[in-house]
Amino acid sequence: MAERVVATEEALKLIDLLKERYGSIMFYQSGGCCDGSVPMCYRDGDFRLGDSDIHLGEIGGVPFYMHKSQYEYWKHTQLIIDAKEGPGAAFSLDSIEEKHFITDSRVFTDGEHKDIKTLL
Amino acid sequence: MIYANPNTEGALIHFKDKYDNFIGGKWVAPVKGEYFENKSPVTGEVFTKAARSSAEDIELALDAAHAAKDAWGKTSTAERARILNKIADRLEENLEMIAVAETWDNGKAVRETLNADIPLAIDHFRYFAGVIRALEGRTTQLDNDTVAYHFHEPLGVVGQIIPWNFPILMATWKIAPALAAGNCIVLKPAEQTPVSILVVAELIQDLLPAGVLNIVNGYGIEVGKPLATNPRIAKVAFTGSTAVGRQIMQYATENIIPVTLELGGKSPNVFFEDVMDKDDEFLDKAIEGFVMFALNSGEICTCPSRALIQESIYDKFMERALERVKAIKVGNPLDTDVMMGAQASNQQKEKILSYIKLGQEEGAELLIGGKENDLGEGLKNGNYIQPTVFKGNNKMRIFQEEIFGPVLAVTTFKDFNEAMEIANDTLYGLGAGVWSRSGDIAYRAGRGIQAGRVWTNTYHQYPAGAAFGGFKMSGIGRENHAMMLEHYQQTKCLLVSYDRKAQGFF
Numbered sequence: 001m002a003e004r005v006v007a008t009e010e011a012l013k014l015i016d017l018l019k020e021r022y023g024s025i026m027f028y029q030s031g032g033c034c035d036g037s038v039p040m041c042y043r044d045g046d047f048r049l050g051d052s053d054i055h056l057g058e059i060g061g062v063p064f065y066m067h068k069s070q071y072e073y074w075k076h077t078q079l080i081i082d083a084k085e086g087p088g089a090a091f092s093l094d095s096i097e098e099k100h101f102i103t104d105s106r107v108f109t110d111g112e113h114k115d116i117k118t119l120l
Numbered sequence: 121m122i123y124a125n126p127n128t129e130g131a132l133i134h135f136k137d138k139y140d141n142f143i144g145g146k147w148v149a150p151v152k153g154e155y156f157e158n159k160s161p162v163t164g165e166v167f168t169k170a171a172r173s174s175a176e177d178i179e180l181a182l183d184a185a186h187a188a189k190d191a192w193g194k195t196s197t198a199e200r201a202r203i204l205n206k207i208a209d210r211l212e213e214n215l216e217m218i219a220v221a222e223t224w225d226n227g228k229a230v231r232e233t234l235n236a237d238i239p240l241a242i243d244h245f246r247y248f249a250g251v252i253r254a255l256e257g258r259t260t261q262l263d264n265d266t267v268a269y270h271f272h273e274p275l276g277v278v279g280q281i282i283p284w285n286f287p288i289l290m291a292t293w294k295i296a297p298a299l300a301a302g303n304c305i306v307l308k309p310a311e312q313t314p315v316s317i318l319v320v321a322e323l324i325q326d327l328l329p330a331g332v333l334n335i336v337n338g339y340g341i342e343v344g345k346p347l348a349t350n351p352r353i354a355k356v357a358f359t360g361s362t363a364v365g366r367q368i369m370q371y372a373t374e375n376i377i378p379v380t381l382e383l384g385g386k387s388p389n390v391f392f393e394d395v396m397d398k399d400d401e402f403l404d405k406a407i408e409g410f411v412m413f414a415l416n417s418g419e420i421c422t423c424p425s426r427a428l429i430q431e432s433i434y435d436k437f438m439e440r441a442l443e444r445v446k447a448i449k450v451g452n453p454l455d456t457d458v459m460m461g462a463q464a465s466n467q468q469k470e471k472i473l474s475y476i477k478l479g480q481e482e483g484a485e486l487l488i489g490g491k492e493n494d495l496g497e498g499l500k501n502g503n504y505i506q507p508t509v510f511k512g513n514n515k516m517r518i519f520q521e522e523i524f525g526p527v528l529a530v531t532t533f534k535d536f537n538e539a540m541e542i543a544n545d546t547l548y549g550l551g552a553g554v555w556s557r558s559g560d561i562a563y564r565a566g567r568g569i570q571a572g573r574v575w576t577n578t579y580h581q582y583p584a585g586a587a588f589g590g591f592k593m594s595g596i597g598r599e600n601h602a603m604m605l606e607h608y609q610q611t612k613c614l615l616v617s618y619d620r621k622a623q624g625f626f
Contacts, residue, residue: 030363031547033384033421034283037471037521040363048370069547073520086466090311090340091364100467105478
């Protein structure tokens with residue numbers, strides 16, 4: 001089964017570090033201006049989820065969500081969460097670290113896309 | 121000309137080694153004594169430090185603001201307007217220095233800070249000095265003996281969280297109406313650009329009563345949250361991403377306070393076939409309108425990042441348009457001939473490059489650019505990206521997400537209806553552009569696009585007096601217009617009976 005969101009080794013290291021610091025954490029894919037279009041990392045519960053959100057999967061044991069309407073435009077791609085040099089987006093836990101999360105993506109193959117559709 | 125780098129000989133500005141918070145009219149060191157480094161995106165080098173504040177510093181700023189709010193709220197509008205005009209004059213006297221400081225903090229071309237950011241900020245103070253004098257309450261005679269008097273009262277103390285793309289101008293869009301309306305402010309600049317607004321505060325500190333404007337630097341998670349959740353603020357204003365916008369709204373629910381939010385867009389710029397009916401000034405203007413995606417290195421919420429070109433003119437139009445993209449002069453942001461400077465941060469640069477990769481993977485055709493820009497000596501570690509244009513279709517993610525860089529996604533449409541369908545097929549509704557020689561096509565398109573601002577036969581103009589804000593997921597509220605005063609005031613109704621007789625219920 002194809003996964004909708006995966007993480008690189010570097011991202012997993014950063015996830016471990018943040019889990020150590022804060023305990024239970026979560027991701028929410030942002031959109032919009034400035035620090036938009038990045039995976040925001042929050043302490044669990046610091047961002048309130050609702051019926052408009054979709055759970056895409058887990059990376060490093062951490063749940064990853066995004067808005068359903070945004071997912072409609074993203075569903076043909078797999079999100080590959082990576083970590084790069086420099087601090088992250090404001091309000092995200094990686095904003096005070098030396099590395100930050102970034103959403104890379106790849107287009108699903110036709111077969112994978114068929115699998116993914118069964119999840120909707 | 122090329123301005124000397126700040127902190128070097130002949131520079132217009134020498135930044136201090138570190139900047140404290142501006143609280144109660146004084147420069148106050150952060151309670152915990154910590155500072156964070158501030159890099160210039162121009163060179164990638166650290167040039168100063170700003171206070172890494174905590175919740176305790178927010179409390180100090182709120183103490184100062186609350187101590188000042190009663191007197192400021194009662195200050196006559198004539199006096200408040202006089203102060204705003206003096207601020208404008210002071211900024212105007214120092215325009216060049218402020219422009220260089222802004223370019224150094226943010227990375228944008230000095231041509232833009234000299235001719236757009238700072239002049240617009242100056243005019244913004246003057247605009248709100250003007251409109252507050254003309255603001256009137258309404259009186260209604262409900263019956264012969266009963267009158268409703270409606271007064272505009274300030275909210276009190278407000279919190280404002282500022283983005284990094286126009287650090288001074290976006291701060292001004294929030295500060296000027298809030299002060300005009302009689303509020304005191306606790307303002308948090310973006311952590312990526314903490315200093316240029318403090319340069320402004322240094323210049324104007326003697327003009328404002330202590331505590332009316334307070335500026336606290338630090339990280340969003342360390343000071344943004346304590347500010348936005350604080351029971352001592354009466355409103356919060358924010359510009360930034362959708363996730364943080366939603367978070368700010370969630371924070372505001374805790375104390376039942378209003379929010380205004382400006383959260384970005386994916387603005388369509390629609391070119392109808394009649395723009396090519398003649399080869400004249402108007403066509404030249406339309407081509408410039410296409411290239412506006414590169415203004416401010418693409419770091420504008422209203423970046424016209426989707427160009428919709430009518431199929432019948434696509435080839436001819438694009439030939440001209442790409443020539444103009446090629447002519448964008450990229451280089452040292454402090455060179456007044458340079459049209460496009462640096463991206464504001466390394467994080468921003470990485471994100472843009474990731475989208476460029478995704479565009480190619482989605483099958484979009486790369487028409488120009490697509491790489492990091494190596495500008496050589498002295499600028500090697502700065503954050504530079506080539507102006508980039510893709511051709512693809514509106515279902516691709518590069519057409520749907522705010523890349524916030526000089527990356528344009530182009531597609532075609534057959535007729536008016538298809539243009540509207542594509543233009544509106546987005547989560548956002550902040551800006552849009554419509555280009556046509558036909559008044560009725562331009563009008564119908566402007567009314568048909570679901571966006572708060574539709575530029576018609578122009579783009580990226582931000583004069584005070586033209587309301588700015590978003591439909592759909594682009595936010596709540598309108599800035600840059602007198603109506604912003606409503607977002608910073610509440611209505612007091614005095615319902616007065618001039619009848620001496622009892623109502624007769626008891």
